[in-house]
Amino acid sequence: MPHTPHISRRDLLRAAALVPAAGALAACATPASQPPATSSAAPAATSAANPFGVADGKPLEVWIFDGGFGQQYATDIHQPLFKSKYPNVEVKHNSTKEITKVLQPRFAGGNPPEVIDNSGANAMDFGALAQDGQLQDLTALLDAPSWDDPNVKVRDTIDQSVIDIGTYDGKFSVLGYVNYIHGIWYSQKVFTDNGWEVPKTWDAFLALCETIKKSGKMAPFTYAGKHPQYLYEPLLTMAAKIGGNEVLVAVDNLEDGAWTAEPMKAAAERWAEVGAKYLMQGTAGLDHVQTQTAQNKYQVAMLPCGSWLENEQKTTTPDDFAYAMFPIPDVTGSDAMPYGTLHTQPGENFIVSAKSAHPQAGMEYLRGMLSKKAAGDFSELVTTVTVVKGASEGREISPGVTSASQAVAAAGDNTVYYRAFAWYGPLNDEAKAATGELMSGGLTPQAYLERMQKKADEIKNDSSIKKYTR
Amino acid sequence: MTLEPRRGVSLYQRYRRGLFITAFLAAPVTLYLIYVISPNLQAFYIAMTDWRGVTATPAFIGLDNFQRLLGDSVFWKAVTHNVALLVLLPVVTIVIALFFAFLLNLGGRQGVSGIRGSTFYRVVFFFPQVLAVTIVAVLFQQVFRPDGSGMLNGPLMALGLEPVGFLSDPDVAFWSVLGVLVWQAVGFYVVLFSAGLAGIPRDMFEAAQIDGANRITLFFRVTLPLLWDTVQVAWVYLGILAMDVFAIVWVMTDQQGGPDWSTTVMAAEIYRNAFEYFRFGYASALGVVMFLFTVGFAILSLRLSRRERIEY
Structure with a gap:
């Protein structure tokens, strides 16, 4: 009946005001309810040289915790090594002291980066990540041929404690890089x-x-x-x-x-x-x-x-x-x-996000990090011991690292x-x-x-x- | 429902006015809805889930989190600290601020002007207010240092006394936190009360003085009653400050709320559970409880502050 034009104009205004608001509300604090689209398309073909099937031309995003070890080791040692093998894969390097604040929204939003050095006081909780299936199963990395020698598996080049400690729910998912x-x-x-x-x-x-x-x-x-x-x-x-x-x-x-x-x-x-x-x-x-x-x-x-x-x-x-x-x-x-x-306890923990776009490249990046050259250069740059066996052999190391290395050798299997x-x-x-x-x-x-x-x-x-x- | 044509016209008139107001309010209200109201409402929902901050599909678990927090001894310790602050912070700050404001404005010989150098002191007292909370917290970490380089312990040790663990002794740390909060707040309330005092007509004080009132009588019989409104405002502000004190505790104290949980507060426990334990659902439940405490405090203070105003 008296459906007068001015009333409908108000309705219109009200509707116009609410529509964008509702849209914005839906995108707010609560996580997106729909599962993220599985963006990892069919992996590229694998080979002995490319065991995980890194897709040519698909970028790789790396986040480094900029703490006691800085980030220079990533840009100067690890990334050039990776690029030397995959020149067409763009490495997007990032660093932060606040891993959680920067990256937690990325996980909740369903587009996490590939490689994360999840370390420092503001690291993300591994238990929470594991519980939600965010951690890429790195067992394939352990069974892949090592970067240096195709006849030796990655598993045999690192300390056993790394595998024990990095295992969540029966899956090896966290790679401690430094041996504390x-x-x-x-x-x-x-x-x-x-x-x-x-x-x-x-x-x-x-x-x-x-x-x-x-x-x-x-x-x-x-x-x-x-x-x-x-x-x-x-x-x-x-x-x-x-x-x-x-x-x-x-x-x-x-x-x-x-x-x-x-x-x-x-x-x-x-x-x-x-x-x-x-x-x-x-x-x-x-x-x-x-x-x-x-x-x-x-x-x-x-x-x-x-x-x-x-x-x-x-x-x-x-x-x-x-x-x-x-x-x-x-x-x-x-x-x-x-x-x-x-x-002894591995630290400086690297993870690959299971739900990232290119986890294959993430695993390959870690495989490069575990090469003797990368680990040895790292040891020298930041004066510390890595989990890669024998990586610091024949290099000039400080008295403290020497003393710690000797202690490890003396302890043998008696480590806890x-x-x-x-x-x-x-x-x-x-x-x-x-x-x-x-x-x-x-x-x-x-x-x-x-x-x-x-x-x-x-x-x-x-x-x-x-x-x-x- | 049918509307009469005449009424329709008057409605239209009203809408025109409403439209004008709406045009101005639309943007701020929308922003407020999206960034304040909506997250608050969502917190109520998140409080009833087991969300750990990373999954896209948290499970609904009803009131489990609330049941859990009833047995969380650390959280209840935090609540007692908030309550203690709620009582102590306003009382101590207001007493000190009133005393300073009185001296700065009426403490002089004649009783109608401040003590000598009062303009200088006014600026000095306001300094802490200008500093960012984080800076204050870091500053006081140094002041409270337990060794000879501490500003307080240095002199103590020079006198041959044992150093005090201002932040490292669980029996002392809470009082150190209270001290810093008071130190930072006093300046603002000195200014607030000074403004209140300036609003009181001078002849009232002069009349009281002619009648032979000394400074103490002047304060309790004239100044304080006339300032009561301002004191109430201060009380509410300080109460809110006591409820959401976080930065000083988080930055200044050992183990962020320690040692041994002796300084932790509700906001710190919410932050800890959310961003350190990744229990966002549980942290939201703590947030809901804190919200209820805050609303309770607001209602209480509104009720208590209904008092007749003195007109002059």
């Missing part, structure tokens, strides 16, 4: 000048701490108090040395009573004693750079760290400092694992690692909080372990958290 070797670091110059010996037993370690303390020259021990993960590392390694590798396996698998086991208790008590007696003043409030710089200034003798230390400190280290590391000393005299047992903290972020944060308290005397070793056990049980019983086992 953990130990107690000191200056060879300081030890030689003062006649201090590397302690082989825990009693000798405590005696050394006492000697250093009494000498008044420097504090015996420190760690990055603001980041107590630097201390739960030697604590857990010690527990594994006392009770065997299964101690850490139990922790990783969230087993009942894993934290309250006897070896854990022995380790927690030992480190709590160090916390009470031998820490540099103010340790609890200092970060890794501040404590490491204090060591460079000869204010403290020893600190627990990984093999990235030397590269990280290269601007503040005196020329004759001569970094070196020693493994966790013998604790009980009847330790399950021998002297020299080391915690843990993964629970990478799998379960909340467990990691609780371990940081509680370890800090243990070292500053706020928690007894018993209370510390009970608290960790409680958190582990909480995670175990939380159905929303995906569980992993090793």
Whole structure:
């Protein structure tokens, strides 16, 4: 009836205003509900030289975490190597310090880049990526011929721990490129000048701490108090040395009573004693750079760290400092694992996105990275050890890397690692909080372990958290 | 429904006016809908999914996340810190700011002008407000350093005292955070209260002085009642600040809310769960709870601030 023209004009206006708004709303925070179009078209033909079938002319996008190692190794070493073989594949190089912020929307939007160096404090959660099927299964990479020698598989050119640690849901999906070797670091110059010996037993370690303390020259021990993960590392390694590798396996698998086991208790008590007696003043409030710089200034003798230390400190280290590391000393005299047992863990994690446009090129890029030349050049450029066997042979390497490499050689098969903290972020944060308290005397070793056990049980019983086992 | 022709015409008149207003409001309202209202509504939906931030098809899990957060001890610790801030931050800031504003405006000999150098102090007090929060946080990390290079511990250690772990001692860290928040907020409220004081007619103070009121009586019997409106505004602002305090905690404290969760707040736990644990669904549920707390606070403060105004 009175369908007057002015009313319909209002309707029109209203409709005109709402249509774009509705369209924009649909594209907002919630993920796109339709599964992304499978863009990986039929792969190009494979051959011995091109095992994954890299498509000629189809670009490859690479994102590098611009952290301690910078990004120069990618543009100067890895990418030229890849280009030398595939000149028609355009390599789109990118770098960021904020992997999550930049790339998480790309995953949610269904167009992730091919290769990601998912590292640093702002890395994406591997568990979340694995759970959503975003990680390309890299088993094909392991079984492919190595870049250098077609008769040797990639699998045989890298450390076994890389494969163990990079496996999610039975599929090898994360390639740790750098081998992080953990130990107690000191200056060879300081030890030689003062006649201090590397302690082989825990009693000798405590005696050394006492000697250093009494000498008044420097504090015996420190760690990055603001980041107590630097201390739960030697604590857990010690527990594994006392009770065997299964101690850490139990922790990783969230087993009942894993934290309250006897070896854990022995380790927690030992480190709590160090916390009470031998820490540099103010340790609890200092970060890794501040404590490491204090060591460079000869204010403290020893600190627990990984093999990235030397590269990280290269601007503040005196020329004759001569970094070196020693493994966790013998604790009980009847330790399950021998002297020299080391915690080594691959890091600087590279992934290929399963849902990217060109995962074949991504895998080929990683295969190039694992060539002896690429890995060796990388080692030299950023002074560190890679996971590629023998890559640094015959190259000029710094004292710290030499010491770490020797420790690895001496350890042989006696290496341990843990993964629970990478799998379960909340467990990691609780371990940081509680370890800090243990070292500053706020928690007894018993209370510390009970608290960790409680958190582990909480995670175990939380159905929303995906569980992993090793 | 039938409309009479005359009414139709008057409607048309009204629409013309409405159209004019709509033309101006369309753009901002659309932007507001898309970038504020819609994400907020979507958060309610995401809170009921198991979204981990990368999949395109999150599963709907109902109220599981809310049930889970009831048992999340870290989150409830964060809530208690927010509540403590909600009480302490406004009280401490307002008391200090009122005291300074009073001295700067009425603290002089005659009681009608500020103490000597008050214009200079006014500028100095406002400085912290000008600094970005992140800069303040990094600055105070240095101030609170636990060794001899710390601005506070340096002198303490020079006097032969034990250094205080301002950020590393779980019993102290919360108070350090509160201290920084107050330090940064006071300047603004000094200016706000100064403006409020300037709006009060001078003859009121003069009359009170002739009647023999000293500075303390002047403050409690004249200044404060006349400033009550401004104080309420300050209270609401500071309450909001206490609810969404994040940057100082995240940047300044050890382990981002530590040590040992002693300084964490709701916003920090939301951020941690979303961007560190990749539990976007759960983080959204925490966000919904924080939203309810904020709305509750807003209603409460509106109710409590209904008070008769003094006309002058």
